[in-house]
Amino acid sequence: MEIAYYDAEAVEKALDYQTCVGVLREAMQVLSTRHAVQPLRQIIELEEQGLFAIMPGALDRARGFGAKLVSVFADKERQGRSRHRGVIAVFSGETGAIECLADAEAVTTLRTASASALATATLARGDAQVLTVMGTGTQARAHVLAHRHVGNFAEVRIWGRTFPHAQSLAERLTGELGRPVIALADARTAVRDADVICTTTSAAEPILLGEWVRPGTHVNLVGSSFLGPVEADSALVVASRYFADYRPSALVQASELAVAREAGLVDDAHVVGEIGEVLAGMVAGRQSPEQITLYKSLGHVVQDLAAAAHVHRAHAQIEEPA
Structure with a gap:
């Protein structure tokens, strides 16, 4: 056969x-x-x-x-x-x-961005207007394309560690979406007032700091998929209501969680649930408009x-x- x-x-x-x-x-x-x-x-x-x-x-x-x-x-x-x-x-x-x-x-490419979009649809505020994607590679583009199906974002921003790459991606997405996509050179400016933030980088050290993220934001941490690289600092982990795609994986392979746990700032109970548990009504998702929600995407087979x-x-x- x-x-x-x-x-x-x-x-x-x-x-x-x-x-x-x-x-x-x-x-x-x-x-x-x-x-x-x-x-x-x-x-x-x-x-x-x-x-x-x-x-x-x-x-x-x-x-x-x-x-x-x-x-x-x-x-x-x-x-x-x-x-x-x-x-x-x-x-x-x-x-x-x-x-x-x-x-x-x-x-x-398809399922990673779609999983983040699903998390956004499940955990972000219903009135989310500003989407910021950090990164300039394949997943950055895919995340913008996937998110157009789960929200009516009035503004879409791209930030990258190499600004010309961010400009190039923003221009490409502007053509694909038929609406302006903004490239920004400063990370803090890019996430300021954002309602949804997606990190899709290969950064080894944090490119997103908790002090930059305003109350009510939803964050998808995507780029780091094994122990070692971290895209966000421990302040963000601590401040967030933390969800995983699969809890056993997050407890042993999610770098940002591991760093915060080793510092004594959180324990395993900080992972309040899996996105599937929220979808099934087993675990509460967002509990208030002011809450910061975080979805850690390690990817599951x-x-x-x-x-x-x-x-x-x-x-x-x-x-x-x-």
């Missing part, structure tokens, strides 16, 4: 941001309510060349199980950037047969599996004879 493989073009043909937000809304509730133990990702450092990650997981009998195998190496054509190359393998929960392989980079399975189903429908 030939195994279907979906390259980046096929993934993007079958899955857009709005659809992916809906797919993840269901998947994250399955993750948080099924109570099945999900293995933590295994990351192997490859002699300073890059990383290799193995991420197994399962949704349920109807949605299947599988794994993501991905390398993260520096992109030689784009200095300071990295690429996620690999595959997502989806197996049938009914028969155990492999159903498809999908390009991991394309799926990761069920997001990849659900997205890839949707791509497989969509192409099966396209290819069905009339």
Whole structure:
């Protein structure tokens, strides 16, 4: 039996941001309510060349199980950037047969930004008007594109450590959205008065400080996905109502949380819940208009599996004879 493989073009043909937000809304509730133990990702450092990650997981009998195998190496054509190359393998929960392989980079781009957009839709104030994205790479662009489906933002700002890169991305997004996107050179100015902030950088040290974030803001911390790099300082962690995609992962792999915990500022109980628990009505989300909410995105393989399975189903429908 030939195994279907979906390259980046096929993934993007079958899955857009709005659809992916809906797919993840269901998947994250399955993750948080099924109570099945999900293995933590295994990351192997490859002699300073890059990383290799193995991420197994399962949704349920109807949605299947599988794994993501991905390398993260520096992109030689784009200095300071990295690429996620690999595959997502989806197996049938009914028969155990492999159903498809999908390009991991394309799926990761879509599902990461869509997961943040879902968190914003769930935790941000309903009157949010200003979106700031920190970063200038693939995920920065994806986060802007995904967020247009969950809010009517009057102003969109881009900040990057290299201002010309921020300008370039802002110009590109202005053309894609048909409305102005502003590039700002100063991080504090970029987040001032923002209602939603997304950090999508490869920064090793904080680029977002708690003293800059006003009450009522929602923050998506996305860029750091393993222990070591931190995008936000401990003051922000302490001040926030902290949510994770998967609590066991956050407790051992979320850098910003680990730094604050090692300093004695918080403990494990600071993670009040998973986004799937909020969606399922098991845990309260935002409790007041003044509260700062924070969603730590480490990424979970069920997001990849659900997205890839949707791509497989969509192409099966396209290819069905009339």
